Amino acid sequence: MKAIKQVCLFLLICSMPLVANTQSKKDQKVIKEADQAAKTLLEVNPGIRHYFKNSAGYVVFPNVGKGGLIVGGASGNGVLYQDNKRQGMAALKELNIGFQAGGQALIEVIFFEHKADVEKFKEGYFEFDAGVSAVALHEGKSLDLKYEKGVAVFTHSKAGLMAEASVGAQKFKFHPFK
Incomplete structure (x- = not known):
């Protein structure tokens, strides 16, 4: 009986890292950065708290890299x-064309108005076109953005400078935790 308990305890201890480490190191890094990015946005403009509290869900991209010269793109996790x-x-992932020059790093947050919008995102039937615009967050600026097509999008520049008048689309992929 004592040997069975010891074997069970040994198996439990050996399996703990598997349970605790269900995300890759890259995912764990992105999670930590996303949590920090949300805190940064709240510090920059506390008015965004309303969206965090009242949305059906939201996705935080803590490091979106964006750049282009005529043809441009962006990506982030x-x-x-x-x-x-x-x-x-x-x-x-984003691809666009038009007048643009430069590069920048930014935080992007997409707030979903309804649960159906979140589910649409999860199922992979979600992309932005020219009809959805993002609001750049600035310290102390009033937030009066309304949801468009079920989403509200906020960005905050971390570094870089980019001049842009382009048309493109953002596409998204989602992978649930197991």
């Missing part, structure tokens, strides 16, 4: 939150 819980990892 993020975390989807629903009911204040992490649901999974998201990837953003």
